[in-house]
Structure formats: structure tokens, C-alpha cells
Amino acid sequence: MNKQINKIELLGEVIEALPNTTFRVKVDGEERVILCHLAGKMRIYRIKVMIGDKVRFEMTPYDDQKGRIITRI
Secondary structure, eight states, rough: OOOOOEEEEEEEEEEEETTEEEEEEEEESSEEEEEEEEEHHHHTTTTTOTOEEEEEEEOTTTEEEEEEEEEEE
């Protein structure tokens, strides 16, 4: 019995790179900074993310401090 969790997709800019493919992302149009990690497909295909890159990331409605980077724009 899997329940579908509604995910929130946002755009942002990477402002800091941390160890273990973790990044701090500033949300576009807001002052919030979210801690994000790379999605599995981005790790498999070795897509590089660097400081200053625009990214699309998703969050769950339950935790507004963490996210998952799903694409680099």
C-alpha cells in the first residue's frame, strides 16, 4: 500500500557545495536557503552541479528545510 506524496517543485541557485553531493540552494524569489542532495539519476549519469548553477529541486510538504535536486537548468 503505497501512498503518493505530493511533491513541491521549485527553482533555485546553488550557493554552496558541501561534501557527499550536498548543496545549499537559494530559492528563487525568496530569502530561504534549502539543503539539497542530488537525485539518483543525476548521480548515475554523473551530471555535475557547481556553484552558480540554476537547478530544479523538489521537497515534501512535511520538511521545508531539505530537498532533492532533480535537474540542472
